[in-house]
Amino acid sequence: MKSQYIKEIFKSFVNEDKQKFLEYANAIISDEKKLNHQLFANELKDIIENTDKVNVVHDPDYNKYYKRNIPIPRDNEKGFPLLELKEYELNWDDLIVNEDISYHLHSIEKGFWNKEILKTYGIKPKQKILFFGVPGTGKTLTAKILSNVLGFPLVYVRFDAIVSSYLGETATNLKKIFEFIEKGQWVVLLDEFDVVGKQRDDQYEHGEIKRVVNNFMQLLDNFDGESLIIAATNHEQLLDPGLWRRFDDIIHFELPDEKEREKLFRFYFKPIKKGKLDNTRLAAMSTGLSAADISQVVSESIRQMIIENKTDISIELITSVIDMFLKRKKLEPNKI
Ligand SMILES: Nc1ncnc2c1ncn2[C@@H]1O[C@H](COP(=O)(O)OP(=O)(O)OP(=O)(O)O)[C@@H](O)[C@H]1O
Ligand SMILES: [Mg+2]
Structure with a gap:
């Protein structure tokens, strides 16, 4: 495929120029035919024959394909990307x-x-x-x-x-x-x-x-x-x-209730197979923690297990981490 054609196809997409798009798409198809790539040429032809699809992007794969090639809008003054x-x-x-x-x-x-x-x-x-x-x-x-x-x-x-x-x-x-x-x-x-x-x-x-x-x-x-x-x-x-x-x-x-906190502990402790953790107990002592806090409690407990050279996580260890998080939460400044 000629690189010039590819460039033009991309440009026509960005400029929403359907006419140009079809022009270059047809040029590519005829080139592929000349190369004896009949099957591929027919596939391409089938795609553009339903030109409605060219107007609005419905197909998620199409989105993924073009994703990196669409110019991201930028701020005029400072030039930073807006998204x-x-x-x-x-x-x-x-x-x-x-x-x-x-x-x-x-x-x-x-x-x-x-x-x-x-x-x-x-x-x-x-x-x-x-x-x-x-x-x-x-x-x-x-x-x-x-x-x-x-x-x-x-x-x-x-x-x-x-x-x-x-x-x-x-x-x-x-x-x-x-x-x-x-x-x-x-x-x-x-x-x-x-x-x-x-x-x-x-x-x-x-x-x-x-x-x-x-x-x-x-x-x-x-x-x-x-x-x-x-x-x-x-x-x-x-x-x-x-x-x-x-x-x-x-x-x-909302903040998770006790049942949800239990599920969260079970979910985030999943990679740790050794030992049985009493998630019900953990859920009962962690009132006020968010889901993000619980995921951090788990990471912190695993980190401590590793740096302390232990092979298992004890309930005492997790309890102390939960306490630390609860204390930290009390100190959190009101963001408003
Ligand atoms: N309901 C949940 N279930 C499972 N994990 C969660 C949940 N909520 C948060 N987490 C964990 O915490 C991380 C941070 O959460 P997230 O960024 O979605 O919070 P948020 O509600 O957008 O917070 P903020 O208001 O501060 O932006 C997630 O990436 C995930 O790991
Ligand atoms: Mg957020």
């Missing part, structure tokens, strides 16, 4: 949440699988979701899992970086992000979303932030893409009430 593209190998088994949340999340996923049927009723899957809840409860993790199970790469947007680094540029930056999102099918995570409420004290910034919020709400309302947009925050009380109404679904991530 990151990521992929994960995470599944629902990696998330321990209560049944209510689990049901909600699975129904979001199923909405996408039933997109075509929903369409016949004039309905779309739920595409704009707000995750809120205390740190370390699985908001970011869930976005990563949804990205993997749906097969849509994750577009990660550090919302606070976009907004606070250069307030005046925010509207342009948000517009660029939404333009990018609409070109493909992604799980878009707008992380640290609460920044829109954080800087209310400053009079000048207050007006600016208000404009940013209004601008964002407009973009969200007008969004007509194929992606799943997730906004995540742990300061939901700072969000503008108008914003809440914009979401198709709102999911509250």
